[in-house]
Amino acid sequence: MVETWLVEFLKGTGKFFLHPVLYYLVFLAGILGVMRVKRERKNFHIRAEDAYFELRQLFPMGLVIGLVLSIITVAVGITVPFAAILLIAGFTLIWSLTTNIRLMSPAYTLGAAFFGIILIAQNNWSIPFFSSIDDKVYPSLIVIQGLLLVAEGILIFKNGSKGSSPKLAKSKRGQIVGVHEVRRLWMVPLFLLIPGDALHLPFDWWPVFHLGAKEFSLFFVPFAIGFHQQIKGMLPKESIHLHGRRVIILGVLITLLSAAGYWYPLMSIGVAAFAVVGRELLALFAYLKDDSMTAYFSKKNNGLMIIGIIPGSPAGKMGLQVGEIISKVNGVLVRDEQTFYEALQKNRAHCKLEVFDTNGEIRFVQRALYEGDHHELGVLFVQDDRKFDDLKNVN
Incomplete structure (x- = not known):
């Protein structure tokens, strides 16, 4: 049994390096760094952090959080179909093309994949990898969405304010004021159980969030988390910490509510919608609060x-x-x-x-x-x- 799990663990880790999202995130992080340096040089004739700063933030903390969440997902036995992994990767690419990095939050990528699976299943569309999907996949995806929202909040709180980028802008009165902007990408990899033929059920109760299958394989899947916030009315660290705490609370709430979807699958639909709307409202509240404040970084009479x-x-x-x-x-x-x-x-x-x-x-x-x-x-x-x-x- 132990040897089988070890082999599957190594195989699942190897598949991580075959996932296109991994290399796409590296590319996007590099682009964000180059764009930031170009803007800073235009505003101040010098850059703050170097162009590789965003790339250095992509992995370390996300890997640690991902390993912790992987222990939870495997121990509980959260299983998802391979079709869901494909959809999540697809929507990660689609939302990134909007150039709004914030839409790469798991609230939007997993939310879109969730409703995409429902649409395909309800219409009985004949698509490869989607033929075996049933309503048991619903709570599994939302549990993962909740856990990743918690991860997003932690990353924003712990890492979001680090290296926030200064920039200059014009106020409505035509004055030059300063703002701080964060455009950040993180990668959170998770070990997930996918229906396969490698691992047999070790316990009668495991996995809890199953798909009706009796055998599974391990996949190490990279998930993208995007964050964008611009702050002009207060210190960037204070504003970003507040936003991070709110996202953590939302993630915990989604995780708790999503568990009920295992017994009441239709509830998962409401929870998924709540996750998308809730994450959007948090971004809107942060923008409106900051917009109503006077510029913190402006010319002062005392220095x-x-x-x-x-x-x-x-x-x-x-x-x-x-x-x-x-x-x-x-x-x-x-x-x-x-x-x-x-x-x-x-x-x-x-x-x-x-x-x-x-x-x-x-x-x-x-x-x-x-x-x-x-x-x-x-x-x-x-x-x-x-x-x-x-x-x-x-x-």
């Missing part, structure tokens, strides 16, 4: 607002944070970038800053400057005298 810190720069090593205001440099009051850089030149070997933190309290920061250090400290500011033809209305 220069920091909208971005270049990783590895002197500013990063000095502990400067996004949202803080630099009031004095080497004893000189600064209200614009020109004064800031002139004050830095007063002492090329040492830098002393007076900073208002995000709570409005004053702190002092100083550091010796060395040859090879970033000549501008690595700080990005919002200045209203910059002109960009591509700035969009964000208020």
Whole structure:
């Protein structure tokens, strides 16, 4: 028995590297990184994170969460037909072509696959791999949808604010303001039981969410999670953490409700619709709340607002944070970038800053400057005298 499971585990893992979604996500993450760097250079003449940043975020945390969820799905015995895997992959591709990365959330990809399976089954369409689908597949897909929504919320909360990208935009009053944008892709792989001929039922009660089959195979399936949020009214970390918590709550609720669909299959339809509508409402509420707020990153009378810190720069090593205001440099009051850089030149070997933190309290920061250090400290500011033809209305 153990040898059979080990062989099937290795075979299932091998199939992971044959799944086209894996390579498609790598390609998309690379494209997102290149687009972000191009925009940052246009706004600030320098990029914050490098072009590979989005690619580095694609795997690590998603793999850990995926392995934890895999233990749950296999232990409970959540089974899905191979046709569902094909549909999910298809809708992942379709929604990505809209260029709205947020639509690659499992709420939309699994939701669309769920209703697609219902449509095919109800109309008895003759399509390869879809001939054996019945109503027992309904609760299985929604349980997975709920678990992946929990994973999405955790990823947003833990990883979403990391490396959020600063950008400049025009308000309705024509002023240049700063916003932070996150366009992120994660991959969460799950081990799933697919009807096959490798694994026999070890217990009478297992699998709980079955399809009527008596033998199964293991598949290691990559699921995409897309996230997009633009923040102008508050600190990006606070806004994204709040959004992540809400998605986690939605995912837990969907998971609990989806279990009832095993006894009442029709309930799965309502839960699937609730997942799609609920995820859309969370995105809408986040947008409306942010839209109603005044711009957080705008020109201040008491100094220069920091909208971005270049990783590895002197500013990063000095502990400067996004949202803080630099009031004095080497004893000189600064209200614009020109004064800031002139004050830095007063002492090329040492830098002393007076900073208002995000709570409005004053702190002092100083550091010796060395040859090879970033000549501008690595700080990005919002200045209203910059002109960009591509700035969009964000208020």
